[in-house]
Structure formats: structure tokens, C-alpha cells
Amino acid sequence: MASDAARTQWVEKRIKGASATIWDVGTAAFEVKVVLESGSTEYFIGVTPSELLQTQQEMLRVGRPNWLHVINRSLTSNGHAEWAQVARQFPVSRGIGEEVCMKFDGNAVTLSYDSTSLGPYLVPAGKYFPCVLAFYPDTALTIQYRPLCKRKCCESQICDKLFRDRKFTDASIMCGGHQIPVHRCVLAAVSPVFERMLESGMREGHTTTIEIQDVSPEAIEIMVRYIYTGDALPMSTQLSALFVLGNRYMIPSLVSDIGDLMVQQLDKINGKDILHVVRRHATCADEFSVELWDKLTAKLHGDRELMQGVMETFCCTSADEISHH
Structure with missing residues (x-):
């Protein structure tokens, strides 16, 4: 399935000791997961413009260009706040065996753990590398990372222009009486x-001509925008439809990006549709949907008001269905 492909290409490394681990993923955009295996719990995760630094002291001397987030440490009374710009916002608390995920799209850092998402935090223009910095010699970490595709500037401009102008199109998608012109080679x-x-x-x-009749024309237009530009700007009520479209047409990056937005934007209005569609895919043993379902339910369990709102929506919908029989 499409979402299986969205979770491939992970590379794993293990580190132990007080050092700065920096490496070149090979692309301008990347994703990193860190799990604390044992030892002291304090470490940093983020991005840095230099891949040559190897120690905490060298990191401290570089100064402000680094964008890191602190795990299990307060920065209110030490000098790290000058250089750990993201970290000065608030520390993340994680224990043994718990994961922190960082995404960098080439422009901004986003951090997530459980059902919580922090960011995006914009960084100055430049080339950056993933960085994990441990403080103590007994700290043991497992790191997984993978490259994320990011178009070069000229390619992005070409695709934006193709989408915006729609000149020389040679196919169309029909939906609800609406005709959306497209280029066959791009699709x-x-x-x-x-x-x-x-x-x-x-x-x-x-x-x-491709006919799609089970979703709204607005959802199709958002999917087409994503195919051309890699950007999705959906309303929260369109997330379920886009998740279905991403899986149906095997666009794994769309599935992954919409899944992240589902966790961030889950509310009592869209909750019923999101939970229904993710559960349907999860019951088909789709690995990404199973992980997404766990994140969504964790968010519900951690927010009593949200849980109540979603349950009320379920109950109201069921009552309406009963009254029509």
C-alpha cells in the first residue's frame, strides 16, 4: 500500500557518551527519531549548519546558528539559551524507551512526541545537518533517520508555474461536474x-479523462496542488478525503503529511470522519495507519474535553441515523 512506502528508507545508528553526533543525510530535508535506551536522560535534538563539530564544547563555541531542542533539561538558568534557540521555548520530558521525532523540511524544524507537535520553527536560509547532542557518558540513544524529498528551487518554480498557469494540459479530472485540467506526465x-x-x-x-465522484472537487484540487507543488493547505474538514485519495492513488508523501495534520488538527468537528477513515485502513494491517491510529487515540485520552466533543458528535450522528429509520 502507499502508506507502507511512506515508512521505508529508515537508517538506524546507536550512540553512547557525551558528544555531538552530526551526519549528512544527503538531502536538504530529513526526518529523525531518537529513543533514549538507558543512562542519563538529558540530550538535544535539532539541526546545525556544520557537520564537522564533534563535541559539546565545539557546539557551544559556534553560538547562535544551531537550532536545537532540549530533552529533559531546563535552560532557564544556564548559558545554553543563546545557542539552543528552539530549546529555550520549553523542555520536552521523555523517559527510557520513549521517542522524539524531528522533521526538517529545509526551512523549518518540527518536533513531535506522543500526540504533541511543536513548531514549525523557521530557521535562517542555509544548509543544515541533523544533530543529536548527549551530555553524559552513560547516555545511550538509538537514532533512526531518513531523507525527505525536497525539490530544488528551479524545479519547484517550474512545478508551481505548471500548476498555476495550466497551459498545455493534456488530460483532466472530472468531479461533481467540475473539470480540473492536468498534465498526464506530472500525474x-x-x-x-x-x-x-x-x-x-x-x-x-x-x-x-479521470472520473472521481466520491469526494468533493475541493479535495481533488488540493490533491492536484500537492502533486504539482508538494504543498497541501487543506481545511481540517478535507483531511479524511485527502487521506483516502493518497492511499488510493499511492502517493505516500501525501498520506504521511495528511496523517501529521490529522494529529495536529483533530477536533470535535472532524474527529468522527478522521477516526473512521484511519481505523478502516488500520484494520487492513496498514502499518502507517496503525501507528496513526495509536497517535490519535493517545491524543484523545490526553484531552478530556476533546474526547467528550468527539463522543458527542458520534452520538448525535447515531441518533440522527436512528430517527430516519
């Missing part, structure tokens, strides 16, 4: 499902 490059549909042997290949 085929992103989605293997669209690629097969647009091959000459299938009906869509002959008509150059």
Missing part, C-alpha cells in the same frame, strides 16, 4: 495508479 510521475490509468490500453488513456 504519472507521482502516482503509479494514475500512470496505469493513463496508459493507452485503459479507458482513461483513450479519453484522457
Whole structure:
């Protein structure tokens, strides 16, 4: 499934001791997960513009360019606040075996743990590397990381212009009476499902028209924007439809990004639809959906007011269905 692909390419390393671990992922955007295995619990996770530094002292001498977040340590009374710019906001508390995740899209740092998301925190323009900094020699950490695809500037500008101008389009998506012009080569490059549909042997290949009728035209337009630009700016009520579309057309990055937004934007209005669609995919043994379901339920259990609001929506919907029978 599409969401299986969204969780591949992870590389794992283990570190122990007081040092700064910095490495080149190979792309401008990346994702890092850190789990504290044993020992003292204090460490930093973030990004730095230099891959050559190896010790805590060297990190401290560099000064303000580093963007790091502190785990299990307060910065209110020490000198780290000058250089750990993200960290000075508030510390994250994590115990043995608990995970912290960091995403860097080339422009901003986002941190998450359990159902909590922090950021995005914008950083100055430049090349950055992932960094994990341990304070004490007995600290043992497991690090997983993977590159995230980020288009080069010229490629991004071309794709933005293709999406914005819609010139020389050679296919269309029909939805609810709306016709959305597209370029077949762009759809085929992103989605293997669209690629097969647009091959000459299938009906869509002959008509150059793809019909999608079970979601709103607005959701289709957001998906098309994402295919061209890599950006999704959905209303919270569109998240469920986009999650379904991402899985159906095997666009793993869309599935992953919408899943993150689901956790962040879950509320009593969209909760019923989000939980229903994620649970449906999770019961099909989809690994990413199972992980997403756990994050959503953890957020509900940690927020009594949210839990009550979502339950009331479920009950009201059920009552309306009963009254119509």
C-alpha cells in the first residue's frame, strides 16, 4: 500500500557518551527519531549548519546558528539559551524507551512526541545537518533517520508555474461536474495508479479523462496542488478525503503529511470522519495507519474535553441515523 512506502528508507545508528553526533543525510530535508535506551536522560535534538563539530564544547563555541531542542533539561538558568534557540521555548520530558521525532523540511524544524507537535520553527536560509547532542557518558540513544524529498528551487518554480498557469494540459479530472485540467506526465510521475490509468490500453488513456465522484472537487484540487507543488493547505474538514485519495492513488508523501495534520488538527468537528477513515485502513494491517491510529487515540485520552466533543458528535450522528429509520 502507499502508506507502507511512506515508512521505508529508515537508517538506524546507536550512540553512547557525551558528544555531538552530526551526519549528512544527503538531502536538504530529513526526518529523525531518537529513543533514549538507558543512562542519563538529558540530550538535544535539532539541526546545525556544520557537520564537522564533534563535541559539546565545539557546539557551544559556534553560538547562535544551531537550532536545537532540549530533552529533559531546563535552560532557564544556564548559558545554553543563546545557542539552543528552539530549546529555550520549553523542555520536552521523555523517559527510557520513549521517542522524539524531528522533521526538517529545509526551512523549518518540527518536533513531535506522543500526540504533541511543536513548531514549525523557521530557521535562517542555509544548509543544515541533523544533530543529536548527549551530555553524559552513560547516555545511550538509538537514532533512526531518513531523507525527505525536497525539490530544488528551479524545479519547484517550474512545478508551481505548471500548476498555476495550466497551459498545455493534456488530460483532466472530472468531479461533481467540475473539470480540473492536468498534465498526464506530472500525474504519472507521482502516482503509479494514475500512470496505469493513463496508459493507452485503459479507458482513461483513450479519453484522457479521470472520473472521481466520491469526494468533493475541493479535495481533488488540493490533491492536484500537492502533486504539482508538494504543498497541501487543506481545511481540517478535507483531511479524511485527502487521506483516502493518497492511499488510493499511492502517493505516500501525501498520506504521511495528511496523517501529521490529522494529529495536529483533530477536533470535535472532524474527529468522527478522521477516526473512521484511519481505523478502516488500520484494520487492513496498514502499518502507517496503525501507528496513526495509536497517535490519535493517545491524543484523545490526553484531552478530556476533546474526547467528550468527539463522543458527542458520534452520538448525535447515531441518533440522527436512528430517527430516519
